[in-house]
Amino acid sequence: MFHDTVYIEKRGGILMKEISLYIHIPFCKQKCLYCDFPSYAGKEILIDEYIESLNKEILQKGKDYIISSIFIGGGTPSYLNDDNLNKLLSALNKLNLKDDLEFTVECNPGTLNASNLEIMKKYNVNRLSMGLQSTKDNILKNIGRVHNYEQFKENYFLARKIGFRNINVDLMFGLPDQTVNEWKExxxxxxxxxxxxxxxxxxxxxxxxxxxxxxxxxxxxxxxEDEERLMYSYTKKILNNHGYHQYEISNFSKAGNECFHNKAYWKCNEYLGLGVSASSFIDKKRIKNIDNIREYIKRINNNESVEDEIHVNDMKDDIEEFMFMGFRMIEGISIDYFKERFNKNIYEVYKEVIEKNINEGLLIYDSGKLYLSSKGIELSNYVMSDFILT
Structure with a gap:
């Protein structure tokens, strides 16, 4: 039998499940050339109605949970005007929020100012994720970004001045015409x-x-491929030398600043996704909302379901997802926790696959955990494909 880790908290005599909450803002000033996320430029006329509809979904579906983390992503959440940002954050603050809530908003350089940063601070946002991608203006232009590095720095220092003490910076390597030295710089x-x-x-x-x-x-x-591998190698070396701990294939943090929300995904914990195209994982169901903004607004206003796809996970799905997501984390997968979660010994399911990958130097077993080696991280897609159950 599948044993999920369910966190329950009691408030006002009511038992409530603890989950993470994702909110999707599908609007952008300009679509980046590499982006396949459900986001749209040129649909600003729909923003007011969308926020009204989104708030209805938030208050209807979010009220029954204790929220341990919130991540507002997109699109470009910081593209919202002050009025809509106020309305959205006000609605979220009406939910049952944990005292130690991690509350992240994705921000694009060039869209931040003292006003919207103060609004975020007022409504308990305590983490910003800034999508820089590169410090080189020519590369930013080539990938369709609408900002330059100077704008990023201005926004970054302004956020510091207003009091944000937890900031993530997104960077990308392997970009067109990008050299290894440019990435190092x-x-x-x-x-x-x-x-x-x-x-x-x-x-x-x-x-x-x-x-x-x-x-x-x-x-x-x-x-x-050799240059990209070298870029990744420099990433680990430079960030480690400056006090950043690698805790996931692509994520590095100072002590105590790992992203709680993203770890909820990698640990296959439950989460609720609200808004256009948002995905949820609740009660073993993977649920995805519809993609069309106008249809979303119409259905919300008519009290109709905005769910587009529902997939009920079976044991095979649960185990595969647990392995794929778990191997993304540098600490890997606990053998004991696998047994607790699935009531099976991991070697009953994967003995030959595990031994093969250990012998090839791609997996390491140590102190009750299985995790990818440095070589295994570079070939992670190859390793994870071995863990698909037939």
């Missing part, structure tokens, strides 16, 4: 600013993006 520049958290992702060419079309036409000059 970006890392060395950012660590001087001393953010609490750095996410360093490699570019993935996703179908349906502008970059995919260019790639198919052989018009995208990307770094070689």
């Amino acid at each position: 970006s890392l060395e520049e950012i660590v001087k600013l001393n953010p609490e958290h750095i996410s360093a992702y490699s570019l993935i060419i996703e179908e349906g993006t502008c970059f995919y079309d260019l790639y198919e036409k052989d018009k995208l000059k990307l770094p070689s």
Whole structure:
């Protein structure tokens, strides 16, 4: 039998489940050339109605839970005007929030100012995630970003001045025309600013993006695989030398600043996703909302369901997801916790696969945990494909 970890807290005599909450804002000033997220430019006319509808969904579906973390993503949440930001954050603050709530808002450089930062501070936002991607203005332009590095620094220092003490900076490597030295310089520049958290992702060419079309036409000059591996190696070395602990394949933090919300995903804990295209994992169901903004607004106003897809996980799904997500974390997977969660010994399910990957130097077993080696991290997609159950 599947044993999920359910956290219950008592408030006013009512038992309530503790979950993480994701809120999706699908609006952008401009769509980045690599982006395959459900986000749209040129639909500003819908923002007012969308926020009203989103708040209805928040108050209806969020009221029955204790919220341990909130992540407002997009799109560009910081693109909202002050009135809509006020309305959204006010609605979220009406929910049952934990005292030690981690509350993150994604922000794009160039969209922050004293006014919206003060609003976030007023409504208990205590973590900003700033999508920089590169310190090189020519690269930012080539990937479709609407800001430059100077704007990022102005926004970053303003956030510090207003009192934000937990800031993540998103960076990307393996970008078109990006050299290894340019990537090193970006890392060395950012660590001087001393953010609490750095996410360093490699570019993935996703179908349906502008970059995919260019790639198919052989018009995208990307770094070689060896150069990309070297970029990742420098990432780990430079960030480690400056006090950043790697706790997930692409995520590094100062002590005590790991992202609680993202760890909830990687540990396959329950979460509620609200808004257009948002996904939830509740009571073994994976639920995805509809993608169309106008249809979402219409259904909310008509008290109709905005759920588009519902998949009920079986044991096979649960185990595969647990393995895939668990191996993303540097600490890996606890053998004892696998047994507790699934009432099975991990070797009953994966003995040959585990032994094969250990023998190939891709997995390490130590102190009751299985985790990827350095080589295994570089070949993580290959390793994880071995854990698909047939």
